[in-house]
Amino acid sequence: MTIARYILSLTILLFAAYIVVMNWCCVIISIRNQRRGIDRHHSTVPLLSLILTVFALLLFPHPNKAAWMLAVPLLDIAHLGLLWSILWLPVLLIRDLKTKGNKDGVRSD
Numbered sequence: 001m002t003i004a005r006y007i008l009s010l011t012i013l014l015f016a017a018y019i020v021v022m023n024w025c026c027v028i029i030s031i032r033n034q035r036r037g038i039d040r041h042h043s044t045v046p047l048l049s050l051i052l053t054v055f056a057l058l059l060f061p062h063p064n065k066a067a068w069m070l071a072v073p074l075l076d077i078a079h080l081g082l083l084w085s086i087l088w089l090p091v092l093l094i095r096d097l098k099t100k101g102n103k104d105g106v107r108s109d
Contacts, residue, residue: 016052
């Protein structure tokens, strides 16, 4: 049973690593398309690699020795994009409120 858990856990982790590689490919292709003037955008999947890695970590027979598995979602560029979006959200909301306040004739002192 332990061998089956090893195999299943590592298979799920490999699938998570595949998603990380595909996210990097999507970002690189989108940047290349933007430089060439092509309007096609390839989207990434932000949280799937993290969910799959946590699931693989739970299935791993020795979870206290499997902290190295968390390196897979840390390498995912989609998480960085999501993190920057969350960090910039308050700044964008404040700027949006100030511009809407000026358009409505309300002073923002």
